Amino acid sequence: MAANPSTLTGRRAWHDGARSPLESARLLRVAGLTLEYRVRERVVRATQQVSFDVYERDRFVLLGPSGCGKSTLLKAIAGFVTPASGSIELDAQPIHGPGPDRVVVFQEFDQLPPWKTVLENVAFPLRVAKKLSRAEAKERAAHFLEKVGLADFAKAYPLTLSGGMKQRVAIARALAMQPRVLLMDEPFAALDALTRRRMQEELLRLSDEAPFTLLFVTHSIEEALIVGNRIALLSPHPGRVRAELNSHQYAQHSVGRRDFQEAVARIHRLLFEEEERRS
Incomplete structure (x- = not known):
């Protein structure tokens, strides 16, 4: 079950004039999505019954460890992977393949x-x-x-x-x-720390100047808090939505603050508490 949106923030915080999802039009709906792919003779399940909504002008982040299916999920939304079950809709229309309404930025420099x-x-x-x-x-x-x-x-x-x-x-x-939705698959992961921070700033500036809807994949908790206004936490093997959180009040200037570090610790517990209990 997804966590209450106020779990992370302690309140419903919508800053810089941003609208809450309840006040925005839903643009993308992912419902009960199970994704699988074949490795040699074996079928691997990447995600299990994943559901979430993305609203106009959202900066929605899929956050999770390696192996949680977040990149496969992004490829399915882009139209490159066919779901085993469930549905993906853009503007209430089912997605059956790639289209210019969705554009992907990958982390590789050779694109x-x-x-x-x-x-x-x-x-x-x-x-x-x-x-x-x-x-x-x-x-x-x-x-x-x-x-x-x-x-x-x-x-x-x-x-x-x-x-x-x-x-x-x-x-x-x-x-x-x-595009209606800009899809970014760990686009800054291969950059050095200073360049990565500068690129995060650039992305937020572009979002402010010419608002667009962003779906962003990362395994960095800090990056998710900086870039996103909403975060879906995915558990690994296969990926499921463990919680969905609001993070409007965080940005680059928040990184050194105590509340930012407390948010990082809370998200870490949400992501890994089940695995730690099992070990």
Whole structure:
């Protein structure tokens, strides 16, 4: 059973003018979702009866340890994995495959074709999926490169960029598609600590400037509290929703505070208390 939303916060806290889910339109519904995949001759169950709702302009985080099925769950929402049972709906319509209304940013740095410039990397999907003209695609690509602070690197090639810069290009490319939901699968996990912190700040800034709905996967409790306004905690083997928590009041400036560290400890207990009791 999911925890009461006030479990973590001690109150229902909605800051910076953000609306609670009760005041927002539901955009995405995941209901009773069981996901399986085959490894050689064996069928592995990744998630078991997972359910949650994502609302317009949510920053919804799937948080859990390795092996809890969170990346498989994201791929199913993207339309790349067919559920064994349960359903996924976007705008009350079932998802049966990939579509431009959902765009994924992965953690790998090699998701950018190296033979295309930064501008071309962002513009190309706009021409293919959105059917924009070359001029329209370049104009929109340039706009979103400016949003992520890479306007001066439009003519550069991916091999000349740092890991953080490549991820900013990937984010610009995703946002330029103007998806209903931006899906991010541990996008900052391979970055060093300082770059990761800077990318978290960039993501929150972009969310404030041009609000979008975000579904974010991470195994870092601290990152979940910083990035998300709502967090679903997934237990491992197979993944189930152990609790769903509100985290609106936390951000980068909260990291050193006592209440932030207490929240980290509470989430750790919720995630691991069952496994610790068994051991």
